[in-house]
Amino acid sequence: MLQQFPAASCLANSDFQSGSLFMLLINHLFASQCSLANPNLYPPDGNSQIQDGDHFDFIVVGAGSAGSVVTNGLVNSGKWKVLVLEAGGYPSITTEIPMLFFNIELTDQIWNYQTEPSETSCVGLRNGSCHWPRGKLLGGCSSINAMLYIRGNENNYNTWENEGNEGWNYENVMKAFKENEKLVAHNLQQYDTYGKDGLLPLTNYRVNETIRDVILESVKELGYPVLEYEGLGFFESLQTIENGTRANAAKVFLGEVSKSHNLKLATNAYVQKIMIDENKKEAEGVEVKIGDKTMKVYADKEVILSAGALNSPQILMLSGVGPKQHLEDKGIKVIKDLMVGHNLQDHLTYWLYSKLSDDALKSTVIEEELFSYFSRREGEFSNVGITNINGFINTKHRSNYPDIQYTYITIRKNDLNTLNLVMELINMNKRVWDNLKLANAKNHLLLTIIVLLQPKSRGRVLLDSKDPLSSPVLRSGYLTDDGQDTETILRGIRVAEAQLKTKAFKKLNAEVLDVGIPNCTKLEFDSDDYWRCAVKNLGSTMYHPTSTCKMGPSNDPAAVVDSRLKVHGVRKLRVVDASIMPTITSGNTNAPTMMIGRRAGQMIVRDHS
Incomplete structure (x- = not known):
């Protein structure tokens, strides 16, 4: 894994005289650090300047996808002093290199969360638990994700x-x-489909690999359209990549206002709770731990909670806003009884593993690819390979709205490093992992990721204790409905299998692998019951938790915030992140989360003008 180098190494560019490829590579690697992980692209860290009792107009908790965008809107208004508190630090070099996105999610730049064991899902993974990493750094999940820019569809928002x-x-x-x-x-x-005058760069690319052409040819054989941009069908998606590097939300939106005297950023700042006046039912500020000091900082206008769909409900509940019985059980005084943490939704996935012939991928020399990247920001490290290909279908062919999404990952023959990263990320059990190692020793692997877009099941975020440093309890709720979710994924698996049987894929000798799922060995491989068992055992997350602070009117008993994202019954407090989605969007959730940040910023400016 590429690591952060000392700042002094930026001066190394003129020190090497050797013309060898290796020495040139080292030279470029050191010189590239300045642009890859340049703190000057972000606001300066002012955590040492924050004092107990300080006042700001607004305090934004979380500098992730939504928090960065809403902060941009507030600071650009030119009217108010804004403090942004981020629990993590500045993004490392690893986060900046697109191809290394798998490497990030097992580092200290994430909240390393695990779901609570369940009888209905994640059963065959290690400890019966799914791994749910979340971004703990500037940019939040926009600094660790696969950079796919998907908006969702009309039906979601209507x-x-x-x-x-x-x-x-x-x-x-x-x-x-x-x-x-x-x-x-x-x-x-x-x-005119996409905006051209904003800040967030949207680019695309075409992978020069046989497998890319085969995937698109195969879906045409099945009757699905190949599109130029997002829609019902298959397409090469836009991505938040610019000049071969990740364009995370903090770099883009906080970076644009980084020189403003009205903005103060504090990193490694752990918000322990929101201070709420019990009589007025009004947020006053936050209690935050910076280093070894815990202090109180005040917001004269509003506290804006943008800590994400798992941490925002945790902070609310620690502050006395949440389900009455649950808070009382944890010894927390209830200020407002709301269904915080309920309504949790995520895109459940099943990863279908298949083997391909050598013709699927061209051979590469890693040293040449690294040199290409560090010298010109080109080559394999500048993108995420065929993961940019996405497909959206309705498995019942009854609607223009999709119920399944497809995306793809390839692992080169005998590439144990990538395979191990993927298996660690999924929390895969040892037997399946070993079986895939044996297959990968002789074959390229294709991972078809089948994504359930509109889950019927619901989960919940709870407190483990009233200790703010304890991880929240995550009940995924996967497959707890009446079986509709399982059957939808089963239909998605059958379409993926049909794709691998097309003439296009026959050229690559594609074959679905029986990965030897321990709890499913007594069932006939490829039967419906086998796949139902497989989904129950190996089904996992697409890393899109949402909806735990549901937006809805006051007569909705499940609602936590209103349509202007104000917390019901608590003044001067809003939630601005993916947790406010009433229902999850049909696709990757990063773009909608940034949209929520944009709309919230506009609402707040209007409300205080």
């Missing part, structure tokens, strides 16, 4: 408004999406 959330229809949210976007992709400039 449903939000139809459930009582005024202003959240498709037409309105599209305006906010476009205001964030800066379309760089040359092949899409003739369309």
Whole structure:
């Protein structure tokens, strides 16, 4: 794994005289650090300047995808002093290199969360638990994800408004999406589909690999359209990558206001709770631990909670806002009884493993690829390979709205490093892991990721204790419905198998692998019951938890915030992140989360003007 180098090594560019490839590579590697992990692209860290009793107009808890965008809007208004508190630090070099996104999620730059063991899901993974990493650094999950930019579809947002959330229809949210976007992709400039005047760079690329062409040929054989951009069908998605490096939300949106005197950023700042006046039912500020000091910092106008779908409900409950019985059980005084932590939704996935012939991928020399990247920001390390190919289908063919998403990962023959990273990330059990190692020793592997887009099941986030440093209890809720979720994924698996049997894939001798799932060995491989068992045992996360602070009107008993993202019954407090989604969007959730940050910033500016 590439690590952060000392700042002094930035001066090394002129020190090497050797013309050898290795020495040139080392030279470029050291010189590239300045641009890859340059703290000057972010606001300076002011955590040593924060004093107990300090006052700001707004305090934003979390500098992730939504928090960075809402902060940008507040600071650009020019009216108020804004403090941003981030539990993590600055992104490392590893986060900046697109191909290394798997490497990040097993580092100290994440919240290393595990789900509570369940009888319905994750049963065959280590300790019966799914691994749920979340970003713990500037940019949040936009600094650790696969950089896919997917908005979701019309039905997602119109449903939000139809459930009582005024202003959240498709037409309105599209305006906010476009205001964030800066379309760089040359092949899409003739369309008005994406914004061109925003800050967030959106690029695309085409992988020069046989497997890329085979995937797109195969879906055409099955009757699915190949599109130029996001829609019902298959396409090469836009990504938040610019000049071969990750464009995380903090770099883009906080970076744009980094020189403002109205912005103060504190990293490695752990917010322990929101201070709420019990009589006024009004947020006053936050209690935050910076280093070894715990202090109180005050927000004269609002506290904005943007800590993500797992940490925002945790902080609310620690502050006395949450389900009455649960808080009392943990010894926390209840200030407002709300269904915080309920309604948890995530995109459950099943990873279908298949082997391919040598023709699927061209041979590469890692030293040459590294040199290409560090010298020109090109080559394999500048993108995420065929993971940019996404497919959205309706498995019942009854709707224009998808219920399954496909994305793909390839692992080169005998690439145990990548295989081990993927298996660690999934929390795979040893027997399946060993079987895949044997297959990978002789074959390229194709991982078809089958994503359940509109889960019926619901989970919950709870407190382990009233200790703010304890991890929250995560009940995924996967497959706790009446069986509809399992059957939808089963249909998705059958389509993926059909894809591997097309003429296009026959050229690569594609074959689905029986990975030897211990709890499913008594069932006939490839039967419906086998796949139902497989999903129960190896089904895992797409890293998209949402909806734990549901947006809804006051007459909705499950609602935590209203349509302006204000917490019901508590003044001067909003939640601005993916936790407010009433229902999860149909696709990767990072783009919608940044859209939520944009709309929230506009609402707050209007409310205080």
